[in-house]
Amino acid sequence: MDRIASVLLEFPPVGAQLEGAQYNQAAVQHAKNVEKLLSSQELHNYAHQLIDHVHPTDHTISYLGLLVAAHDAGRLTPEDLLTKITTFACTFDSRQIRYFGKHFSAVLGWISSGTLFPASVAVELLTTALLRLDPSGSMFTSHHLALVKLAYTTDNIDAALPILEKDIVFYPSGKKFADSRPPCDPDVPPVGYITVESGLTQKVSSSDVMQYDLLRGLAFIQRRAWRAAFEALERVVTYPVKDSHACSKIMVEAHNKWILVGLLLNGHAPALPPTTSPGPAKAYTTLSKPYLALARAFEERTPDNLRAEFDAVPANVWTEENNLSLVRLVIRHYQRWQILNMRHVYTKIPLSQIRARTQSAETGAPLATDAEVEDLVGQMIQEGMLRGVVEHPDNGEPYLRFLDEAEGSSSRSSAGAESGEKDGEGTMTEAEFAARMAEAAQRIKGLEPLVRAANERLGKTKEYIRFLVKEQKEKERAERGAAAGQEYVDSFMAQVEDEDLMMGVASKY
Amino acid sequence: MDNNLLRFFTLMDGQGYPVVKEAPRFDLDMYIGNYKGRTRFDRLILIGRSCVPLCIDALKAAIVDAKKGRDIQRYKEAVDCLQIAAPLEPEAVLDQAWINQKEAENKDITNRLLTELKGYKNNLIKESIRMGHEDMGKHLEATGDLNLAAESFMKMRPDVSTTKQYIDVAKHLVRVSIHRREWSMVTAHLSKLQGTAQLTDDEEKQLSAYMRIAHGIAYLGQEKYLDAALSFLEADNVAPTVYNEIASPNDVAIYGGLLALAFMNRSELQTKVLDNVKFREFLELEPNIRRAVSQFVSGRYSACISTLEAYRTDCLLDIYLQRHVKTIFQQIRNKCIVQYLIPFSRVSLDTMAKAFGSPDQPIEDELADMIKAGTLQAKIDLIDRLVVTMSANQRAHMQNMALKTAKVYERQAIDRLNRMGLVAAELDIRPLTAKFSAMRGMMTQQGDRMNEQLENVV
Numbered sequence: 001m002d003r004i005a006s007v008l009l010e011f012p013p014v015g016a017q018l019e020g021a022q023y024n025q026a027a028v029q030h031a032k033n034v035e036k037l038l039s040s041q042e043l044h045n046y047a048h049q050l051i052d053h054v055h056p057t058d059h060t061i062s063y064l065g066l067l068v069a070a071h072d073a074g075r076l077t078p079e080d081l082l083t084k085i086t087t088f089a090c091t092f093d094s095r096q097i098r099y100f101g102k103h104f105s106a107v108l109g110w111i112s113s114g115t116l117f118p119a120s121v122a123v124e125l126l127t128t129a130l131l132r133l134d135p136s137g138s139m140f141t142s143h144h145l146a147l148v149k150l151a152y153t154t155d156n157i158d159a160a161l162p163i164l165e166k167d168i169v170f171y172p173s174g175k176k177f178a179d180s181r182p183p184c185d186p187d188v189p190p191v192g193y194i195t196v197e198s199g200l201t202q203k204v205s206s207s208d209v210m211q212y213d214l215l216r217g218l219a220f221i222q223r224r225a226w227r228a229a230f231e232a233l234e235r236v237v238t239y240p241v242k243d244s245h246a247c248s249k250i251m252v253e254a255h256n257k258w259i260l261v262g263l264l265l266n267g268h269a270p271a272l273p274p275t276t277s278p279g280p281a282k283a284y285t286t287l288s289k290p291y292l293a294l295a296r297a298f299e300e301r302t303p304d305n306l307r308a309e310f311d312a313v314p315a316n317v318w319t320e321e322n323n324l325s326l327v328r329l330v331i332r333h334y335q336r337w338q339i340l341n342m343r344h345v346y347t348k349i350p351l352s353q354i355r356a357r358t359q360s361a362e363t364g365a366p367l368a369t370d371a372e373v374e375d376l377v378g379q380m381i382q383e384g385m386l387r388g389v390v391e392h393p394d395n396g397e398p399y400l401r402f403l404d405e406a407e408g409s410s411s412r413s414s415a416g417a418e419s420g421e422k423d424g425e426g427t428m429t430e431a432e433f434a435a436r437m438a439e440a441a442q443r444i445k446g447l448e449p450l451v452r453a454a455n456e457r458l459g460k461t462k463e464y465i466r467f468l469v470k471e472q473k474e475k476e477r478a479e480r481g482a483a484a485g486q487e488y489v490d491s492f493m494a495q496v497e498d499e500d501l502m503m504g505v506a507s508k509y
Numbered sequence: 510m511d512n513n514l515l516r517f518f519t520l521m522d523g524q525g526y527p528v529v530k531e532a533p534r535f536d537l538d539m540y541i542g543n544y545k546g547r548t549r550f551d552r553l554i555l556i557g558r559s560c561v562p563l564c565i566d567a568l569k570a571a572i573v574d575a576k577k578g579r580d581i582q583r584y585k586e587a588v589d590c591l592q593i594a595a596p597l598e599p600e601a602v603l604d605q606a607w608i609n610q611k612e613a614e615n616k617d618i619t620n621r622l623l624t625e626l627k628g629y630k631n632n633l634i635k636e637s638i639r640m641g642h643e644d645m646g647k648h649l650e651a652t653g654d655l656n657l658a659a660e661s662f663m664k665m666r667p668d669v670s671t672t673k674q675y676i677d678v679a680k681h682l683v684r685v686s687i688h689r690r691e692w693s694m695v696t697a698h699l700s701k702l703q704g705t706a707q708l709t710d711d712e713e714k715q716l717s718a719y720m721r722i723a724h725g726i727a728y729l730g731q732e733k734y735l736d737a738a739l740s741f742l743e744a745d746n747v748a749p750t751v752y753n754e755i756a757s758p759n760d761v762a763i764y765g766g767l768l769a770l771a772f773m774n775r776s777e778l779q780t781k782v783l784d785n786v787k788f789r790e791f792l793e794l795e796p797n798i799r800r801a802v803s804q805f806v807s808g809r810y811s812a813c814i815s816t817l818e819a820y821r822t823d824c825l826l827d828i829y830l831q832r833h834v835k836t837i838f839q840q841i842r843n844k845c846i847v848q849y850l851i852p853f854s855r856v857s858l859d860t861m862a863k864a865f866g867s868p869d870q871p872i873e874d875e876l877a878d879m880i881k882a883g884t885l886q887a888k889i890d891l892i893d894r895l896v897v898t899m900s901a902n903q904r905a906h907m908q909n910m911a912l913k914t915a916k917v918y919e920r921q922a923i924d925r926l927n928r929m930g931l932v933a934a935e936l937d938i939r940p941l942t943a944k945f946s947a948m949r950g951m952m953t954q955q956g957d958r959m960n961e962q963l964e965n966v967v
């Protein structure tokens with residue numbers, strides 16, 4: 001037992017500050033040692049006792065080893081086990097863990113299985129652990145999918161938001177990632193250490209990635225965060241597809257929801273982004289027909305077509321595609337958008353006129369009383385969808401006054417900030433404008449490390465190196481050619497030969 | 510309106526003809542006297558179908574006109590109409606004897622022409638063959654078989670030897686295409702006439718006038734209004750006989766004037782319409798159009814609109830203009846309203862209603878439509894009953910644009926990074942291998958079949 005303890009406390013050595021390659025070497029060795037111990041029966045016998053003597057942050061690798069051993073041996077009381085797992089997830093050292101990824105994944109697997117912890121705690125633990133592993137949140141792992149599945153199915157989205165709101169741009173690759181720096185280097189981007197090889201994530205497939213974004217979209221829909229949902233779904237809709245015919249079912253599903261969310265967010269049908277691959281774009285036009293028709297009808301002046309399009313599809317189709325409630329919401333929001341669009345036309349309008357000019361898509365008729373209109377308008381103002389005031393003059397009927405941007409910003413309720421930026425026309429002060437521009441610039445600057453990491457990563461791919469070699473050869477040939485002019489022309493002609501001379505490439509010379 | 514007429518016009522309304530309750534300002538006989546050829550019947554029956562007061566007169570005239578020719582189908586068509594509208598009129602009974610006689614005659618002539626043509630072809634005399642085809646085409650046109658007529662005229666082409674003949678072929682084809690409402694064909698045939706050489710000045714002038722007018726009508730049919738206006742405005746005033754198979758000089762004045770008024774700005778109207786020496790001659794025939802244009806140019810918008818309103822009935826009874834009257838008049842109205850509002854920052858709705866109002870549509874609704882469509886930069890205040898014109902706030906626009914651009918840039922950068930990440934990790938969806946493609950081919954077929962079934966069900 002003493003021997004075990006000494007091995008466990010060997011790393012990191014007390015007093016000595018290891019850096020760079022030394023640290024790397026020692027950590028690799030230590031991870032190997034602990035791995036060896038794990039295969040012995042001895043460790044399993046004592047793990048539950050030893051674990052209390054090892055600090056989870058200082059000796060993360062050892063602590064994790066003991067935790068796995070104790071779990072496998074089943075010697076800890078359930079209560080103790082949960083405490084230990086919690087302590088580990090909240091305090092592990094993000095540098096050491098890079099050397100013991102396999103077991104880290106195992107522990108996250110226990111948590112996300114949903115059997116050990118109540119779901120709300122599990123979601124929180126996973127979120128904390130993943131953010132400790134990669135504070136930038138820009139890297140996708142197999143745990144992300146598990147997290148969003150758990151959060152969405154058990155309705156614990158709030159706790160997972162810190163992860164769900166991050167923009168993911170890196171994905172674990174099956175290929176070996178050649179980085180000259182050791183994984184412990186603080187400058188290594190997450191894509192450098194979160195690899196299948198290190199065990200911090202499992203191999204992911206394209207459908208995992210799409211599922212993750214689709215579920216994120218659904219989670220945001222549940223929170224009625226339309227803009228976030230729209231952006232998440234758009235990532236699936238524009239997922240890169242090289243095949244000009246293929247389209248994933250997940251993409252079609254996302255596209256359907258994307259249209260509906262787009263209607264709720266903008267009041268009109270969204271246009272496919274230019275980055276959409278041609279295969280899916282074709283598939284959408286045929287497979288999403290009822291939704292596209294619904295979107296077209298939404299923009300019309302009367303709700304008759306909207307109702308007709310809704311009724312034209314058997315109700316069970318909406319239900320089977322899990323869109324019934326969303327479609328219902330779209331129909332309920334039809335009148336709201338009718339009222340909202342009036343802000344482009346009117347500055348003040350009596351409530352009775354609103355009643356006469358807009359119809360509810362649920363009943364296909366105007367609202368019954370002015371009071372109902374006032375309720376609806378009041379609701380819209382409160383939710384921040386509409387910027388306006390309902391005025392009750394002493395002698396006359398109540399009316400709605402639309403506020404423009406400048407007036408509106410002060411009375412804007414924080415709850416309604418969700419509905420996104422309005423295209424109001426008010427002028428900001430110079431200082432306010434400068435501040436908002438600076439904020440935007442800051443956000444763009446924040447992307448710099450991501451760009452650098454992507455650049456480094458792509459710079460090391462086989463394809464790029466092959467391209468560089470080719471370029472180098474071309475250059476050498478050109479230099480040789482410059483020395484002997486005729487040779488250059490020859491080499492150029494030789495190069496052009498393959499191309500279509502009708503295009504006139506050669507004629508320029 | 511008696512019951513028969515009522516039934517007739519309900520039927521016509523259902524077929525998409527406008528129902529005009531007022532009598533037009535022209536006299537039917539004089540009006541139709543301006544035209545020659547098939548267009549006479551087309552115009553008469555259109556008036557019969559659309560105009561309540563002139564219905565019976567026009568239909569009777571149409572029957573008379575049809576009986577002069579040899580097109581049995583249109584005779585039946587006119588009688589059918591009259592039978593519903595006024596079954597008691599003597600003309601409302603089909604003249605079976607005439608029909609039988611004409612049928613036999615038509616058959617004879619067709620056969621005779623065919624034999625002749627065969628003979629010409631055997632003799633290989635180009636000129637005779639051309640004439641044979643021309644006669645055949647004219648005969649088929651007269652009997653109402655426009656499709657075959659066009660074919661016959663086309664067959665004249667290879668045997669044309671003089672410029673005059675070349676022009677004749679094109680004119681035949683243009684006429685038939687106009688009757689068939691094939692506007693793009695009209696343009697195509699006209700374009701063949703462009704740059705025809707070896708003409709005297711006079712001929713040149715006549716041809717260009719014909720082309721401009723035919724072009725204008727074709728553009729109008731294709732809803733290219735501004736092109737149509739320009740085409741009419743450049744027409745020379747030549748003898749109406751040159752083009753009376755398609756339009757009259759009065760028509761040219763109305764088409765050109767109205768379209769220009771709807772789709773040109775004030776300075777263009779001044780230079781291209783009022784100061785246009787060629788077009789002035791046409792305008793003199795329709796002094797009211799001229800007045801409307803000058804009223805618009807001098808800023809008397811409500812006067813301009815009321816002058817034009819008097820023309821609405823006539824326009825609704827015009828064979829080419831009918832379908833476009835609503836668009837064109839609305840466009841003119843919108844332009845007047847926009848121009849009217851330019852000098853003001855706010856105008857009371859009641860003043861607007863006095864200037865432009867009509868009993869059937871309150872002015873605020875029309876303004877709201879215009880604002881929604883983006884033709885008018887203004888907002889309406891229904892409480893204080895004001896129209897407030899909005900000057901574009903350049904500064905706010907710039908600020909919003911800048912912020913939006915930054916936002917879009919950020920989103921795009923993330924999107925591109927994401928794509929690169931996916932491709933670098935080889936997670937993009939790639940084409941399947943050959944074996945799988947074959948399998949997928951089968952599956953797609955099945956999928957198509959399922960789609961069809963689904964569509965049938967839906």
